[in-house]
Amino acid sequence: MRRFRLGVDVGGTFTDGVALDLDTGELLRTKVSTTPEDQSTGVVNLLRTFDLDPADIVGFHHGATVGLNAVLTRSGAKTGLLCTSGFRDLLDVGQLYRPDGDDLYDPQWIRPHQDRPLVHRRYRREIAERLLDDGTVHEALDLDQAREDIEFLRDEGIESVAICLINAYADDAHEKALSRLVNELLPDAYVQVSSIQARAGEYKRTFSVVLDAYAGPAITTYLRNLRGRMRDAGYSGDLQIMQMSGGLRTLDSTIEDFPALTMGSGPVAGILGAEFYAGAALDDASLVCVDIGGTSTDIGFVANGRALVTDNWEADQGMPLGVATVDVTSIGAGGGSIIRVDDFGTLTVGPESAGAVPGPAAYGRGGTEPTVTDCYVLLGYVEPSLFLGGAMDLDREAALAAFEPLANRLETTPENVAQAAYDLVNRDIVNATRAKAFDRALDVRNYALFAYGGAGPLHAVATARGHGMRRVVVPYFPGGFSAFGMLTSRPKVEHVTPEMRSLAQIDPETLAMRYADLEQRATADLVRQGVDPSQVELERSIYVMYAGQSWDNRLPVPNGPIDQATLDGIRQATDEHYDHVYGYAAPELGVSVTTTAVTGHGPAPDLKLPKITTGCAEPVATAVKARGAAIFGGRKYADVPFFARSELLAGNRIDGPAVIDDELGTILVEPGCQAHVDAHATITIQW
Amino acid sequence: MDKHEFASEFFLSAPDVEKTYGLDLTTAETIRAGLIEASRHMRTTLMRGAFSNVVREVLDFGVSVHNVNPDGSTEMVAVTEGCTHFAFTHQHMVNMVLDEWGLENLGPGDTLVCNDPWRGSIHFPDINLIRPVFVDGELAFVLSDASHLTDIGGPVPGGFNSQATSMFEEGLRIPPTLITSGDVPVRSTINLILENVRTPMHALGDIRALFGTLRVGERHLRQLVDSYGVKRVKSGCAYTLDLAERRMRQAISAVPDGTYSAAVLLDDDGSNTAGQPLRMQASARVGGTHVEIDFSGTDSQARAATTTCWEETNRCLVGPKVTLDPRHPMNAGAMRPFHVVAPPGSLVMGLPPTSQSMHTEVGAKGASLMLKIFGQMLPDRAVAPDSGSTGSVVYNGTDQRHGHDSQPFGGVTCSGGSWGGTPTGDGISHNTSPIFSTSFTNVEYLERDTPMLLRGISASIDAAGAGKFRSGFPAFVAFESRSDDTVLSFLLDTGRFPSAGLRGGGPGMSTYLMELNIDDAGGFTQWNGLLPLDHVEAIAGCFGDGGQPTPGAGWGAGKAQTLKLSAHELHKGKIIVCYQAAGGGYGSPLDRDPELVRRDVWNELVSLDFALDGYGVVIEPGSLIVDEAATERLRAELRGAGESGWAPPPAHYRSWPRTTDDLAQLRARALRTGRTTVNS
Structure with a gap:
């Protein structure tokens, strides 16, 4: 009997699949057309194409675009919002300002939410109630009035209800009471409350809960449907669903927790694949990930072996998801641009x-x-x-x-x-990457550029040089790499506690208790999803800023016992972070702690990367399939060899200019560069 | 005129670029992007590194990168894209300050500070930092940034003293002064500022963040220089500036030569004495690719503080930017085709020692005036005017909440008006004047950091100027305080003269200030911005009988005689509600698709009465179905009334509820209507 783990990524055009034989490292890959009307049809088609015995499938990791499509095409649930009286139009007010770039001065620009709302104003109902910042009640919750509004929503045929009250991060009693009332009056409706994201900031929290209420039902329906169809196809094992937070959750836990976190799972999976590669097969622990497809380029970072996370991901312009996700930036340039x-x-x-x-x-x-x-x-x-x-x-x-x-x-x-247009694409990628690297205080000159997507390796050397980087790495197969990323991912949960107090007021015992509680919660969550408690890996972090500020910064906290030295270390790391990122440090000022967090991981995947046969430095002659003229940096080279990737062997070295063709992508080895093929068929290009 | 006849003159081929700048097109474009990227990074750095809410959330700040020319003058090549007004002032601010200080007196690590409006600052509360960047011992670039401090001393907390008659009643005036020397802070300068303002913690933190931002910007600029060399980066600066100029000149070349004029009225001078309106007038003379904007005919500088200096007047260039070339980053090159004439001693060029503390309303109204004038030039691009008011609320006091030790606090909230209707669609809702683009306050942070409670920000019903394409909806914003030592200042206009519509569009709602007694009303009782008038005190604006907001009538019927209120005391048990003005509608509301009117009614944005009177659309109250036949009849009748007859009424809700019961009934009625219609 063989044991396969599958990674299946539903993209806009294609559904990519990767099946890895866990014992031999053999990797099968295939793709079928995405079936937009019901994406699970494509998934089942893909399963048929693999032609595996369902009994041999021991793991199924999956991401789909159902949620993001629902938002971008505004085809999500008919959604209502219950908000604090006075805040009915928070979704339209947004951040009030006009965004940077070409829209700034354009009098005809309007916000996407004003143009195409997720929740129509009629369905945003104001609730008489008011909490203060510490959670105490300033004006009582009027449940009689709320009942009338919820009955109104029921009679209007509302399918999903988001609840976000001002200051509910400090106390969830009012949101809970409303949630119970919705359950009573609309028993079939999907309900999400904002207090599950216990962080201050009403704008992000409102969009977060609205995005989930809007896309959650479609995602839930899709996932339940998929499970049924997979069972029909003979697979009754676990379905692990890719989350933007950078890990997997079981299908049930995805539905119960926060389905909207599956929205951008494809690009995130690519970065996680890079993270895996960094740990399993590369000398480089820090990577700039560049995924170039037909219409867009997705950029992310793996720093010291870890994919970076952000709190600012937006599903559409001005519509933040409001929770921590793997940091992925998209720009509108790809092969079809x-x-x-x-x-x-x-x-x-x-x-x-x-x-x-x-x-x-x-x-x-x-x-x-x-x-x-x-x-x-x-x-x-x-x-x-x-x-x-x-x-x-x-x-x-x-x-x-x-x-x-x-x-x-x-x-x-x-x-x-x-040549100029090709250079401009590289420039746009370099600028977008640099802006991001700068925000994250990364010196990418010490990074390797990890290139995938059909066109990623065509731009890799030029963009890496634009950053002053020294090396490009192309994984075994660049096309369909996101599906591979899913396959390499592991279960992940994040648990947070809002703090809002001064670091100086926190003693080591309190902080130790806090982390113990978070670690216990994270572990329990993973165990519920079938992870063996002995295999749980935990990671602490803390959000800090100077007293009186509002933009906090996530810093790592070391594992192990917590003592005064730990607190002093946080203090020092804060000042260093400010000096690097903001150009100043204020060591005499107090540090505010806004959030403590623990991330829990399941075990690292037990998979082997495929291996190829070893050859000598010179590729076999038959690997060259063609020769032709090519232009690099405005200069013409007459006799450039085209290699077939499938015929390259471990240990091969190719001097640029050369082109290596994979059936799902093209790798450019520019003049002056050398490409090396390793035992896992990874190609490293240096200069 | 064929656009492409002109295009050739402004078009540069790749060899042209090579010949003119010594750069291939890709390098030129890459350097241009790098300069813009530098300013974007500085923007993010300042936002995240700052302390006061006016910087970190409202984003009332600017950052910019300047190239130093061989003659020692500087040109602004890239600028923050957030708060737009600095895009029109930093160019001159930096030149004036450096000219006065002398480039020869600056070394690496030196930073100058200045806040003087007569030297190019927008107003005293803005702290401007200017830092030279030396490459190989030569002054190559200058970086500058500025942000609004929550207090600058003087008699009125927050610094907006509308009744001041001289600048000495405003706050601290800082001429160009060294604030770091060789990267070491000049303690005397910093102490001078900190010891003269009410919120020194904010001031110190924000000054630090401003300084850090310049350092970060310098690091970024040096990366660019390391990649391309200083000579090529400077050539790239020239290319960047010239490109913005070429684009602007091409747009002007499509405008028929001639003189275009308009005028607008401001409510009053802010003296709170039922004063006369103030008149701003301007003409734009277009010849070839050059425009002279002349403010002759504008009233003399006001006795009270509603006056501005020349620097803010230069912000009028936002008018041509919005109308002629909106979709390109701003820089000093785009200013080259313009010449601005500001008569000394007028409202737009107050002479010392007058006060210009309430300058903001001259600036915001000036932007509306420019939209009117430039809209005449290119009718296809004309939009109806915006709210024409800054719409900012400034609050200060001491924090008497338990555990806060009566610490001083201060902050600013912009709640946004709206922009006018456009030829292609409704105007944007909840947006500040074209010269600001500031952001909203994070309510939950505000309530954590200060005793202020922000009780609401949302659209009020019937506020948008009617039109084939209506204006956006402005917000009402409501404040309560948990401390009895709280004062608010309001930067408002458009209370007396609503923003007019364009091409048959209706005027938008006016600005009002009202105070709700929550002890009597039993809480923050409102529905779609409407309050029970029996429990409301009219503060400022136009009010009819019983405190009913009534556009154009009863100016001064409130407690105060002006909307430019300084240091208004907000006591416990009261909520002050500020209704921002709306922009005007575009095109006759009788031409608006009845379905769009019905949709606004369905969304509780427009009342059935206003649908009827403002749009001529008859909607059945229970079902919210449009009576098409009746609508056609009514519209034909209204159209038939001719020029002297029907005109769209100014946007406002006609019959505010008196009691909380009346208010409850409004809400209950809304819950009963439209239930039978199918809708998306």
């Missing part, structure tokens, strides 16, 4: 995309505007017979024709425009 020249001679790439239809001009499906993929064609980076395993015809003449109008306007050659 359209290239244009404006009236001032400025070249722009994206955010418009040619999509799958008509697609890049070179696809010959009717696209006439040049895309980033057409740049690859003109620059000679893709070989038609090898591109995507030879599945796609590429029409170089069509790509050339698409660039000609731009070249004529700029009085230069189509190749020069293609």
